[in-house]
Amino acid sequence: MKRLLAAILSTVASRALPPLVFGFFLLLYIGVAFFTDETLITLMALTRNSVILAAILALLPLNGFCRLVAEAAAELKRRRALSGKSSRVEPELYDEAVELVAPASWARVEERLSSEGYDVTLAQGGLLAARRGGTLFPVRMLYLVGMCCLFSGILVSLVSRGVNRQAVVEGAPFPTPSGNGGMVEKISYGRISGLILEKSLIMEVAGSDEQGGQKFGIYPPGRFRGAFVYPRYLGIALSYRLSSPDLPGGAEERTALLPLYPPGKEAATKIVGTPYRLNLTLGKSQDGSDPYVTGKMTFLFKLLKGQELLLTGSIPSGGEFVRDGYRLAIPDSRRMVMTDFVYDSGVLLIWVAGVLCAAALLLWIPLRIFFPRREMLFKSEGELVRAFSRAEGGRKRHAGVFHELLDLLEVKEKR
Amino acid sequence: MGSMIIETEGLTRSYGDICALKPLNLEVPEGEWLSVMGHSGSGKSTLLNLIGGLDRPTAGTLKVGGEELLGRDEDGLARYRREFVGIIFQQHHLVPYLTAVENVMLAQYFHSVPDEAEARTALERVGLGHRLKNRPSELSGGEQQRVCIARAIINSPRLLLGDEPTGNLDHKSTVMVLELLRELRLEERFTIIMVTHNQEVAAWGDRTIYLDDGLLVREERSSR
């Protein structure tokens, strides 16, 4: 039982595991591609609905965690050995390990190492440790934690994500499942000169019975009752009235939610209960300003009956158009933001992973190139001395110094 | 003295009608310091070139470390020169735009791969630890010759050949270089064959052979 557990643990912590898992999913992807063009979405759906696939995916963060523990333990062992706190040095933790006859004095070795720029410490029990450069260990930890977060995030996101698309309309209650969100007081949209964003969008919501007032921007998305508020696209919520010779009573629509932004984009709406169809476009303003920003909106319309085009013209918000017995009025138009309310705890993990991996990369490059860690350890054991060496970079030069030192010891090989 | 490192039988080298080295029978035990004396044109350098694998004899045999050298093809000879022999010339033949340590590393490069730490150690051994980064023009004649010694021994040859290595040096530097060679020979246990004009220099060897007109005319053991 114990052996089985050890075998499982070593498999889960193995560096061979991630490529195997990736390979498995790649194979699955290729398989799915034979049956559908929507391969990735299908694969995601399969993983979401299958415990086995989710468990296989879960091996990735688990492997990251196990590697983190294993590598931290190895680093701890090396540190204890370097500081002389541990009597045991494990050769497999080093690039090179060799056994020689002990010298009478360490003076020459120490002098040589110092001249090569190593920090040398002599500890009790005939131990000489030399190190140079900064260790990549913290960077590696950052990376591994990042990987754990990334794959946990993907897993959580895949399994638990829920999206609820709602229209946030100026002057209407903020859409919530319970229906008692505060009033959307203002939607302001404007140009900014950000590094990545060039537009700002702020949805200001007044306080309600359940929650105080809140503002929601673009990125990072705000949170509302556990959901991310993720604006998708802009549009106009408008009300219109139509009366025509064959529809003397008229027809009315109070809130038509139309994806009319940017100006020039056409959206169609069927006038319920009538054979009429209305194609609308938000007109560009004369002075070049954005009507969505200024709120001064004029709509270009086409009125169709079946395929037949009856009327075209333009109506400013609050105005009407009358011709040949037709009367089309747009009494009100408001800014609308089609918004996804995303319930997904994985997002935070993926964000954290992004930050950690970026930090790891930024630290890794200078450390690895300019100050790679190089270590040597000479440990006397009776008449013998055991020498260990490892380097995270600058290997060739480090190995040269190590070998020369061994020669300097002027001893005969014992192994 | 142990086994023979050099054994020649009827070793001859002619250039057309001119016989630079007449049939020579010579044995050099491993670890010996052999001095070769003679006037200009006596065949000293010809002998050195043949032993160093720089030239091929017209007749005779030449065994090195028990193996017939003449049976080797060009690659084999190149390997022999690279791994078995170190040579010091009268002219130092150092690359002028490389530093002392780089000159030594160049020899490592032609042998296998460069290793700076090892090259530095070699220069420290010949007393030039403080002149590592100097170019040949910044070194005295004695120092240049010591760089040559470091370069010659860096690849741990079994045979060190010297062609008048002290020919251009003053007395003090000559003694310094010869003492260095003696020390290194004790540490590294290589064999030295050194051609010289100078009786005093020849006397540093264990044995001296005299060549005249391509013929071995005399040999004597040193009293040192």
Added chain:
Amino acid sequence: MTALKLIPHLVAWTLMVLLLLRGFPGRGRGVTLWAVAGFAVGTAGYVLLSRMLPVKIPLEIIRATVGVSFFLLWVVSVGALYRSTVRDFPLFGVQRLMASPFAAWLSAVAAGLVAGGICASRLPGIEGAAAQLLAPLLLALTGALLVFAARGAERRLTSSLTIPPSSLLGALVALLLFSSSSILLLDLFSPLSMKVMKGIHDFVHQFMESILIPDHLFIRPPIWRAIGLLFGKEVGFWGGLVIWFTPAILLLLAVQLEPLPSVAQIRQGAQRRRVQAAAITTKRYRLVIPLLALTILGMAVYQSSFPNVEYWDPKPLTITASPGGELFIPRKGEVPLDDGKLHKYLYKGGGKEVRFFVLTSPDGKLTVDLDACAICKPDGYGQAEGMVICYYCKTLIPLETVGKPGGCNPVPVPFTEREDGVHLDAVTLVNSWSQTVQATIRTGKEMGK
């Protein structure tokens, strides 16, 4: 002509055998025997299957086999890289398996089967039973002779050139891909590029949604253009290249990153350096085969991108509309419409130049389509070997499916077929062209949706 077409395939086959012989030293006889047998069976198998079944099926079998071997190469190259950089990488007994004679025989027979099949697919359909028998027989014999030639050549190769199993697989797969890439129906690179394009598009889209990245509306145009590159058509080609070449590059890296042996035990500097130098030389020799694989893969991409096939691609005839806005193409014009070939036309109207074609499919139905699809840049179509090919993405569309919308098929245009010929509406044609071309030239504007 056939012999000329066969030369590259036969050269590839000879190289395969040479590599197999060197890759399995001491198994020369077995490799020779199984290679000869594999090639002969491959040739015969293809000829038989193509007589009994529609020719697409044996070709599809070969293509699938090459595809699977490419996937296997991916697995092996990743494994090789891990093995040279991670000390405790498990091998699950692969080394023992590769040392057994079965590995040598199996590799030889498998390579022979596929190479024989590919070569046989190049044989022309000759009339007469004797000729039908003679051509494959000659091919099998040539294959066998080349195996012996390779054996002779292998003996002359320097002994320093050793081929580890991973590199052997790399080179074999590269040669198979090279051999198959010159045949339209066997080519893997073009379909791979298309799949990659779709895959990257989906992946980036899903990723951006998953971390709630806002739509293009809110993002600075230069940034969006940079993101948009991932949605462009070129990403398929470049992504395809990455997938295509990565296994060979991983094999190179695996050799390059393999640590040199520890020489700390050796107490003489010169000897230490000699050991290191010998290891470095060995390493350099081991880079030769992955480099060769890389080159051959490059040649395969070239063949795939510039296939040596003559397309039927007539110059479009310019036509004009009647005052009522109708375009008419007579059934029996200069060239009859029912000859089974593409008939291309050019119509200038509404400020646009519209290319479209009329084609009679093998079942006798007329179809009118834009010379453009809904996915790619409107580079148009050519006709070859019972199908049309999209010049942009090299996708092959069987003539039977031309006229059906979707994917890389030409966009169908509504038309009326009458006794005298084909009638179509000019405005509909121009609108259809505008919408299609506008959609395919746009780079990723729709991606946030």
